[in-house]
Amino acid sequence: MGLRIELFTGSESRSWIVERMGRFHRILEPGLNLLWPIVDRVKYVQSLKEIAIDVPKQSAITSDNVTLSIDGVLYLRIVDPYLASYGVEDPEFAITQLAQTTMRSELGKISLDKVFRERESLNVSIVDVINKASEAWGIACLRYEIRDIKLPARVQEAMQMQVEAERRKRAAILESEGVRAADINVAEGKRQARILASG
Template sequence: MLRSVVNRNSVKLLKATVEHAQLCVRNRSSLPLNTVILFVPQQEAWVIERFGKYKQILQPGLNVILPVVDSIKYVQSLKEIAIDVPHQAAITSDNVTLTIDAVLYLRVFDPYKASYGVEDPEYAITQLAQTTMRSEIGKIALDTVFRERESLNIAIVDSINHASNSWGIKCMRYEIRDMSLPPKVQEAMQMQVEAERKKRAFILESEGKREADINVAEGKKKARILNSEAFMTEQVNQAKGEAEAQIVKAQARATSIDLVAGALQKENGMNAVSMNVAEQYVDAFSNLAKESNTVILPANSGDVSGMVTQALTMYKTLSKTTNRELDVKEIKEVQSVTGDEKL
């Protein structure tokens, strides 16, 4: 078993060494021919050595060198390039393993440092990006990784630029393309999301029910207020109507009394009143005779003329009393005006 583990590690190391060697050979094989007249393309920098020592950097355009003495050692592209960062595992602060796939954008700003400061700039910057990413991931929790992805990218770029400044390379952007979680963690997160959705749905449903109950209660309250106001208005109107009816009845009664009083002052007025009282007396006894109830009658109930005379006598007595009270009232009013108490 130990032998198999050693073999796997040896295979990985050999594969990485072969890829690095192929990259170095590719860079060296892409060097232009060493001629007298050289045309350097735009956004490229050619590093020239004389007798194995750095001499100069050729700028874009026409350049002249000595073929035997000078040689083109490095060709650096000043364009921004994108490098795929291999998949790598990182552990968050809450001990969750993530597999991250990212892409790195960089640019050479100092051809001299990029040529002599590091053996293979692309390989070095890729390894630096991987280690920096693992370090930054280890500082935050899993939820923060998804929520602050942009902040994580910026932190990784700042850390890479701090170390790659001596290489003449600047990291422009670092973008995380994909993050893979273990299956169990994905299931747990899915359950958490479903629980959160159910919670929100329950809260929304309860809030909707509460709003509905409040609306119903408000409607009942307003309906009761309107009913009470309508009942109050009805009672007020009814009272006003009854009061006006009483006033009208009283006015009609007063008018009828005035008419009767005027009629009594006329000739034969008393005879007419006597006849009217006698008719009412006879009608009253006729109505009593229609019922089978027991009624207590006065001893002289058959004497109609006597009853009429008695009624007229009572009327005259009341009239005299009323006239006397009116005279006394007028005398008091005159005394209050003139101030003469002996009048």
């Protein structure tokens, strides 16, 4: 019985975690690698490319007690294949759950008006919190994007009514300013006429 070895070619876009006799042995380098059959086994394969993960729709409550439905997209990259393999059971599930809880927590700190005005800073806050926790998993969150925010129908109606009231207010102000300008012009015309008549 001869000694057999297995040749394995690694690439730069993936990382192969090899276990020897059930314990971590090494991470294969890009290029040609030798493995001992039966003794060595590729246990995990981690993509080193940036991946996008959908964060499912969920309910969240703002600081002014408005319930809204929100979802997003998380962009991440594995930076430590060892930690991504052994630091957490299911990295994608763990990071998605972390993104959801972080989003709910961050939304609870701000009012509904700020959710729309400060969407970008909200995304940055979520990324910061996720990166602190996911460092132990060998994952870096590159960015987070809130994709869709849905408000309850009653809140949408109230906001629409507020917008319409604001438009009516601006129209009334413009109309009154127009009447005032016309009155001033008439008064100025009468004053000019009196000056010319007396002069």
